[in-house]
């Protein structure tokens with residue numbers, strides 16, 4: 001409708017999302033800084049802080065891409081173990097895109113992380129390469145929006161979590177303030193595709209990503225989807241008036 005919104009058919013979504021992330025893999029983290037004006041760092045810091053990862057926690061970072069969130073988790077686990085003999089469970093990053101995983105592995109190596117601290121696994125959120133009831137915390141940051149069938153991903157999250165385990169999601173949401181919402185629309189439909197063109201030479205793909213944010217369920221709608229998948233004590237918290245929201249739910 002406004003700002004030239006176009007819809008993308010479901011079949012095309014998986015391949016379009018694939019090409020977007022393959023194209024930008026090497027510039028992904030730089031793009032995030034540009035597009036969010038650096039805010040994504042604050043959101044991710046707060047997200048991982050509320051996760052409070054301990055050394056022995058089994059954490060699956062789904063759609064973990066280049067490891068931006070997983071690295072924060074590794075740092076928290078290091079702090080928690082404090083060099084003691086305490087058992088440290090590696091963070092497992094699962095992503096559907098080999099190019100994003102490759103960049104993640106390189107960055108992990110540069111940072112000096114051991115394989116006992118972080119693992120990168122190729123896989124689909126809709127069909128996770130993990131056994132049932134083995135995970136303490138399922139984490140997905142800016143990934144659910146890109147999954148073709150979020151309901152399936154939620155079912156899978158529920159399956160792999162142990163009883164008592166927790167689902168954590170960080171995702172773009174619906175801005176709760178009209179004035180900010182208007183400015184945000186202007187910014188995302190004009191500035192972001194332009195940055196996509198400039199940095200990754202891929203204007204259309206970025207325009208699609210902006211549209212995917214508009215299409216994604218609201219905070220209330222997504223909470224309902226979580227409950228439908230079986231999660232309990234479902235809650236969410238907005239950051240910056242709902243530009244993004246953090247969701248939580250338990251398998252009980």
Ligand code: SAM
Nearest residue numbers: 063064065068095096097100124125141142146
């Ligand atoms: N979690 C990282 C972060 O917060 O920086 C990366 C987020 S990035 C915006 C989205 C990621 O989702 C991409 O790496 C993409 O390959 C991945 N992805 C998209 N569909 C997926 C699926 N069905 N299963 C697993 N990963 C998927």
